[in-house]
Amino acid sequence: MLWQERFELNTMRLTDFDIYRDLLKEKSGLIITQDKIYLLESRLGPVAKKWGYPGLEALTLALQGAPKPELVNDVVEAMTTNETSFFRDTRPFDQFKAVILPKIMEKRAATKKIRIWCAAASSGQEPYSLVMILEEMKAKLPGWKVEILATDISNDILAQARQGVYTQFEVQRGLPIQMLMTHFVQDGDKWQISDAVKKQVTFQKFNLLDNMSALGRFDIIFCRNVLIYFDEPTKRGVLERMAKQCENDGFLLLGGAETVLGITEEWRLLPEQRGLYVRKDSPHLTTAPAVSKTASA
Amino acid sequence: MKSCLVVDDSRVVRKVARRIAEDLGFSCIEAEDGKQAYEACQKSMPDAILLDWNMPVMSGIEFLEKLRQMEGGSYPKVVFCTTENNVAHIKRALQAGANEYIMKPFDSEIIENKFRQVGLIEG
Ligand SMILES: C[S@@+](CC[C@H](N)C(=O)[O-])C[C@H]1O[C@@H](n2cnc3c(N)ncnc32)[C@H](O)[C@@H]1O
DSSP states (O other), rough: OOHHHHHHHHHSSSHHHHHHHHHHHHHOOOOOOOGHHHHHHHHHHHHHEEEEEEOOOHHHHHSSSOOOHHHHHHHHTOOOOOOOOOOTSSHHHHHHHIIHHHHHHTTTTTTTTEEEETOOOTEEEEEEEHHHHHHTEEEEEETOOOEEEEEEEEEHHHHHHHHHHEEHHHTTSSOHHHHHHHHHHETTTTEOOOHHHHEEEEEEEOOTTSSGGGOEEEEEEEEEESSSSSHHHHHHHHHHHHHHEEOOOOOOOOTTTTOOTTTSSEEEEOOTTTTTEEEETTTHSSSSSOOOOOSSO | EEEEEEOOOOOOHHHHHHHHHHHHHHEEEESSSSSHHHHHHHOOOOOOEEEOOOSSSSSSSHHHHTTTSSSSSSSEEEEEEESSSSSSHHHHHHHTTTTTEEEEEEEOOOOOOOOHOOOOOOO
């Protein structure tokens, strides 16, 4: 039986696995299955070491008592996947420029204020990509105030984002060379994003499982490539609470493998726009132009 | 089928780059230096050029400057692909008419990404 084979192959005991599975689901929403035991072991080894435990068993024991919140936090952070890149998947950023901004600018012509939330910002490439687009469109945005709040559950990754220093490899994934020249300064073999870009983003720790009301309301929400790690009830909870933080004429962007379909009725796909959602009571649903055959893939 | 001219004095690099470009659906020709590349372009303008900087006979930047003055020479999308990774080199390349710039070491993902950015591949 496969189950037994696994039991023998892996050093971690299944009861120990259950402890981590429950803890991670409760603290961050992350769902892990038994085939990820190897990942637990490789990522938690360094945490055990940092806290002076001789091995994983000792760490597991500590977590069963009344562990320090910082320890729990380290375990949660160690298990996050922070994979990201500038202009990841291209399409959402094209939509931001060509579909979302024009519509929002029309709606906010009186206040000239736009609030954007990157809800799982990782090392900052996503919010910084938005700033670079806004910089490009500057001439069309005189007197506008665009606020970008970028949040993540991981303190470590937020520290990296705030620093804004990237490797040669990272700046070659998705970032046009012109933008590298305009917005970065070379520092040895690293590239530092300019202060002018940095100061347009506010980074803050935030857990998507928590109450969102203190964050205020947003016109545009990027929540990309994080829901994939959650189970369905958690996805639903996040999406429905997010709908309350979104202006009724606002927008939501999800990752390529994510959808609201079959999960919640609070959001609707904007016709012809893959990955782009609006609230169910959104004015954009009724004023959508007649179906054009060119846009979608 | 779109064509890609791979210009590098290293056979190994040419081979690797060629494989990547072929996987992206390009038919490839190779050149060992700027002069060979120039001659290839005189025969027929490729859609894409992957261009090294330092080569004997004619450097990548010299070739690019010449290319952009040829008839039809503004057509190919030129992506530099070089170990020269400082701002001065990159700016000079852009000024000479390069469309994109890859700092070695590269992988298939980077080439695909850059080709997409300059519109050589769709989607
Ligand atoms: C794969 S990255 C996605 C980054 C970026 N949005 C993108 O699409 O490229 C996922 C991020 O979600 C964060 N994350 C995971 N669980 C979270 C939670 N419960 N609350 C907030 N952020 C979370 C992780 O720390 C990680 O940085």
